[in-house]
Amino acid sequence: MRFAARVEVRLRPGIADPEGTTIERALPALGFDDVRGVRTGRSFRFQVDATDVETARRRVQALADRLLANPVIEDSELEVSLEPDSGEP
Amino acid sequence: MRFAARVEVRLRPGIADPEGTTIERALPALGFDDVRGVRTGRSFRFQVDATDVETARRRVQALADRLLANPVIEDSELEVSLEPDSGEP
Known part of the structure; x- marks a missing residue:
């Protein structure tokens, strides 16, 4: 079976996030003074073949x-979730 | 009210993703031959103040x-979701 995976990698709380800080500082001048606490991360999506969802995870x-x-x-x-079009070949 | 927001920015389908391709090519040699279709993206998390969830969105x-x-x-x-500790001051 094929599963769809999404992994979001984020800096741990307390680790400085210069990109997030820079975005947050720029926001008020751009009309977004209602936003705070910007933290950035990376995301990865892929498919994984496995016999069941526990193995895939x-x-x-x-x-x-x-x-x-x-x-x-x-x-x-x-x-991790089953791909909609997954199943027996 | 305060809302928690998560934005995931991904390359559109069909746009080349060299980082994803590089990861995918390296995986079999590292024991992950059951993974394919790696696509990378960026994630942003922040809080936004708004009167209701529609405005926040x-x-x-x-x-x-x-x-x-x-x-x-x-x-x-x-x-976009209501912050658990949000509410009247």
């Missing part, structure tokens, strides 16, 4: 921990 | 369209 977690996130400064958040 | 959409995404090559996906 474990694979995605392993991939995120080993290759996508730096666990010293980053957290990763996963979403 | 409009503000987040405007911010995403004007400042976060390049609409020529990128799509943006929004999530």
Whole structure:
């Protein structure tokens, strides 16, 4: 079966986020004075083949921990769901 | 009221994603031969003050369209939800 995975990698709370700070500082001059707390991250989407959703989730977690996130400064958040057009060949 | 917003900015389908392609090419050698279709993007999280969720969503959409995404090559996906600790002061 094929699963769709989304991984969002974000800086841990307390780790400085210069890009987010720069965006936030620019916002009031651009008419967005109702926005605060901007934090940036990276997202990854891909498909993973696995026999069930638990196996797929474990694979995605392993991939995120080993290759996508730096666990010293980053957290990763996963979403795994069955692909709509997945199924028996 | 305060709302939590998440914006995911992704390259439109058909736009080349060299970072995703590079990750995908490296995966089999690292033991992940069950993963394909890697696409990368950027994520932004922030809080927005608004009177109701519709207004908040409009503000987040405007911010995403004007400042976060390049609409020529990128799509943006929004999530807006009431902050758990929001409410009357």
